[in-house]
Amino acid sequence: MFKGLGGLGGLGDMAKMMKTAQEMQSKMAELQDSLASSVVQGESGAGLVKVRATCKGEVTGLDIDASILVPSEKEVLEDLILAAIRDAQEKGQAKSGDEMRRLTEGLGLPADFKLPF
Structure with a gap:
C-alpha cells in the first residue's frame, strides 16, 4: 500500500525530514x-562620524x-555620513552572513548552502 513512499521506513524518513524542516524554520x-535587534557601528573620517544600524x-x-x-x-x-552608513551596512551583512553559516552548519547543511533570505 505504501510502495510509492518506500514502505513504512520511507514515511519515517519523511517525518524526520519534516521535523528537521520545522526546526530549521x-x-x-x-x-x-x-x-533585527542586533546593532553594529560603522565609522568614517577616523571616527568623526559614527552610525549605528x-x-x-x-x-x-x-x-x-x-x-x-x-x-x-x-x-x-555628507560624504562622511554616507561612508559611515555603508560601513555599518557592510558590517551588518557580514554578521548576518556569519550567523547564517553557523545556522546551516549546525543543521548539518554544507557551509556554502544558500538559503532564500
Whole structure:
C-alpha cells in the first residue's frame, strides 16, 4: 500500500525530514529576530562620524563630532555620513552572513548552502 513512499521506513524518513524542516524554520525565525535587534557601528573620517544600524540595515543612530560642523565643509560631512552608513551596512551583512553559516552548519547543511533570505 505504501510502495510509492518506500514502505513504512520511507514515511519515517519523511517525518524526520519534516521535523528537521520545522526546526530549521523555527531557528531561522529566531535568527531573523536576533539580526533585527542586533546593532553594529560603522565609522568614517577616523571616527568623526559614527552610525549605528541593525544587521537588517536599519539606521538607528548617528553621532557627528562637533569639530567637523563647518558650513563650508558641508559636502565633506555628507560624504562622511554616507561612508559611515555603508560601513555599518557592510558590517551588518557580514554578521548576518556569519550567523547564517553557523545556522546551516549546525543543521548539518554544507557551509556554502544558500538559503532564500
